[in-house]
Amino acid sequence: MDIHEHQAKAILAEFGVPVPRGHLAFSPEQAAYACRQLGGSTCVVKAQIHSGGRGEAGGVKLCRSEDEVRSYARGLLGRTLVTRQTGAAGKVVHRLWIEEATDIAQEIYLGFVLDRKSERIMIVASGHGGMEIEQLAETDPGSLVRMVIDPAAGLVEFQARELAFKLGLKGKQVAQFVTTLRACYRAYRDLDAMMVEINPLAITGAGDLVALDAKMSFDTNALYRRPQVEALRDPSQEDPREAMAHDNGLAYVGLDGDIGCIINGAGLAMATMDMIKLAGGEPANFLDIGGGASPERVVTAFRTVLADANVGVILVNIFAGINRCDWIAKGVVQAYQEVGLSIPVVVRLSGTNVEEGREIIRTSGLPLLSAETLAEAAKLAVRARPQPVAAE
Ligand code: GDP
Numbered sequence: 001m002d003i004h005e006h007q008a009k010a011i012l013a014e015f016g017v018p019v020p021r022g023h024l025a026f027s028p029e030q031a032a033y034a035c036r037q038l039g040g041s042t043c044v045v046k047a048q049i050h051s052g053g054r055g056e057a058g059g060v061k062l063c064r065s066e067d068e069v070r071s072y073a074r075g076l077l078g079r080t081l082v083t084r085q086t087g088a089a090g091k092v093v094h095r096l097w098i099e100e101a102t103d104i105a106q107e108i109y110l111g112f113v114l115d116r117k118s119e120r121i122m123i124v125a126s127g128h129g130g131m132e133i134e135q136l137a138e139t140d141p142g143s144l145v146r147m148v149i150d151p152a153a154g155l156v157e158f159q160a161r162e163l164a165f166k167l168g169l170k171g172k173q174v175a176q177f178v179t180t181l182r183a184c185y186r187a188y189r190d191l192d193a194m195m196v197e198i199n200p201l202a203i204t205g206a207g208d209l210v211a212l213d214a215k216m217s218f219d220t221n222a223l224y225r226r227p228q229v230e231a232l233r234d235p236s237q238e239d240p241r242e243a244m245a246h247d248n249g250l251a252y253v254g255l256d257g258d259i260g261c262i263i264n265g266a267g268l269a270m271a272t273m274d275m276i277k278l279a280g281g282e283p284a285n286f287l288d289i290g291g292g293a294s295p296e297r298v299v300t301a302f303r304t305v306l307a308d309a310n311v312g313v314i315l316v317n318i319f320a321g322i323n324r325c326d327w328i329a330k331g332v333v334q335a336y337q338e339v340g341l342s343i344p345v346v347v348r349l350s351g352t353n354v355e356e357g358r359e360i361i362r363t364s365g366l367p368l369l370s371a372e373t374l375a376e377a378a379k380l381a382v383r384a385r386p387q388p389v390a391a392e
């Protein structure tokens with residue numbers, strides 16, 4: 001789960017990261033008032049969307065007066081920003097962060113990520129910050145410094161100092177960097193974060209460090225024990241299909257294809273998506289209905305998949321262990337009746353109560369396409385699509 005820059009800054013500041021003063025604004029008037037509170041002259045207006053790359057997309061602007069803040073805010077609020085991270089749909093700006101301006105001498109990149117190889121938190125830093133990490137890795141990989149943190153010892157001071165020296169920091173900056181690094185680490189660890197990124201961590205004209213941007217994302221599986229983090233969720237920034245699935249407790253990831261998938265188990269879902277691709281199709285989503293799914297849950301899964309207008313065919317693939325094929329089949333029939341399906345549906349059932357399940361499908365009188373194997377189901381689904389893919 002992602003949060004906004006201003007929220008990440010508030011969290012990190014609480015842990016001891018230096019951040020500029022700022023105020024939140026939901027209207028041009030509030031933005032102008034925020035500027036006045038900051039002294040009434042130069043300040044930075046920043047669109048709050050769940051994305052980086054806002055600067056290039058026109059979402060960050062240095063303004064010189066209250067009036068300039070007001071007119072820039074008017075142009076920005078309600079607008080959809082498309083950045084290199086949002087995809088073509090972009091994200092709508094509903095709130096602005098108005099911040100005191102900082103005189104930047106140098107920009108540092110600082111990121112904390114989960115390194116799956118070492119199963120530890122890893123710090124990635126560069127003395128050439130400002131641009132996105134992907135660009136940095138491409139254009140200036142030599143500047144990247146990595147450091148893995150031992151979970152038993154935590155981030156120890158000498159390690160943090162070593163990193164400061166590698167980045168060429170001097171004098172008071174070293175102590176400020178150590179404080180910042182340890183604060184980020186504690187925030188990451190204590191709040192079950194998946195990512196903390198400060199880009200840029202600026203060195204000001206006076207030689208101090210300050211976090212000019214902040215990004216945090218959290219492990220959704222740990223949100224049950226972090227209610228204060230979950231409260232920061234902003235559905236307006238999420239894929240509406242994923243927000244709907246989340247509200248219904250379904251594991252769902254929206255994709256770009258037209259074959260809607262309803263599957264049990266993440267492993268089978270991955271395998272099914274592979275088979276669809278192999279058969280020449282593109283999945284519209286990843287959806288795992290989980291174990292012991294009731295007919296009602298199957299109906300909810302149909303509604304979720306159908307909320308995506310790109311979906312032209314649905315593939316139901318169940319390998320029932322804890323699940324029951326007869327319940328799934330009942331759910332499919334019920335979905336037909338309740339949702340009023342007008343697109344082809346391919347059903348492949350296997351496992352517990354498979355005979356009862358197939359019988360329900362067979363005698364339903366509905367135009368359901370039955371398949372025995374996963375490969376067959378994938379082929380059927382690709383063939384049933386409204387616009388077959390051109391042969392390569
Ligand atoms: P992002 O593009 O979404 O990563 O947004 P950032 O918050 O990183 O802002 C983009 C760029 O705007 C930064 O890399 C800075 O160069 C610049 N910027 C942000 N805040 C300030 C500021 O207070 N003063 C100045 N001069 N530049 C700023």
Ligand code: MN
Pocket residue numbers: 052053130199200213
């Ligand atoms: Mn940034």
